[in-house]
Amino acid sequence: QSALTQPPSASGSPGQSVTISCTGTSSDVGYYDHVSWYQQHPGKAPKVMIYEVSKRPSGVPDRFSGSKSGNTASLTVSGLQAEDEADYYCSSYAGSNNLVFGGGTKLTVL
Amino acid sequence: QLQLQESGPGLVRPSETLSLTCSVSGGSISSTSDYWGWIRQPPGKGLEWIGSVYFAGNTYYNPSLKGRLTISVDTSKNQFSLKLSSVTAADMAVYYCARRRDIAVADPWGQGTLVTVSS
Numbered sequence: 001q002s003a004l005t006q007p008p009s010a011s012g013s014p015g016q017s018v019t020i021s022c023t024g025t026s027s028d029v030g031y032y033d034h035v036s037w038y039q040q041h042p043g044k045a046p047k048v049m050i051y052e053v054s055k056r057p058s059g060v061p062d063r064f065s066g067s068k069s070g071n072t073a074s075l076t077v078s079g080l081q082a083e084d085e086a087d088y089y090c091s092s093y094a095g096s097n098n099l100v101f102g103g104g105t106k107l108t109v110l
Numbered sequence: 111q112l113q114l115q116e117s118g119p120g121l122v123r124p125s126e127t128l129s130l131t132c133s134v135s136g137g138s139i140s141s142t143s144d145y146w147g148w149i150r151q152p153p154g155k156g157l158e159w160i161g162s163v164y165f166a167g168n169t170y171y172n173p174s175l176k177g178r179l180t181i182s183v184d185t186s187k188n189q190f191s192l193k194l195s196s197v198t199a200a201d202m203a204v205y206y207c208a209r210r211r212d213i214a215v216a217d218p219w220g221q222g223t224l225v226t227v228s229s
Binding site: 003032034035038046047048051052057089091092093096097099100101102103104 | 145147149156157158159161162170171172173206210212213214215216217218219220221222
């Protein structure tokens with residue numbers, strides 16, 4: 001299983017929206033609606049922000065949203081805030097009880 | 111509130127076996143709806159799924175690590191463990207344990223433990 005493809009960086013100004021893509025294959029992202037997004041601040045463990053493509057866990061602001069089209073999933077952060085600056089990782093179910101992660105995207109709030 | 115905590119040696123010599131344990135508190139590792147997994151992150155790099163275990167002992171490994179990897183569960187201690195043999199510098203990473211729920215959601219995560227591979 002190969003890692004999912006994410007852009008290494010993304011940026012936006014406070015209040016703006018930014019979208020991060022995550023491209024897989026027809027065997028993972030394209031096949032299963034089990035795509036998750038994780039936020040990781042420096043030195044901290046990742047935290048799930050979106051699961052099953054577009055569901056938000058309780059406590060995650062509704063500024064975070066997810067979607068999927070074909071083999072590509074996307075995370076959109078609206079109304080950017082300073083605290084959103086972090087690394088973001090996508091993951092997908094890849095069958096046989098295995099997961100695959102993306103390479104990560106560093107989000108900078110300008 | 112479910113919490114996970116990794117423990118184990120922070121330094122392993124090349125060619126030896128890396129061993130870590132994850133202690134689960136605030137919930138039962140025997141939950142029929144959850145799996146328990148390991149993820150690692152080399153310094154400055156991305157996340158890699160290592161594998162997972164079910165309370166009944168069923169294991170699921172990343173194909174790239176199969177052959178060197180053993181994940182086990184001890185329900186009496188509410189713990190699960192990772193053993194990775196024949197380690198090299200490429201295995202140096204922060205190792206996280208996490209619950210895997212709803213098929214493909216890793217949540218919550220432990221705080222992570224850095225394992226250095228060096229002689």
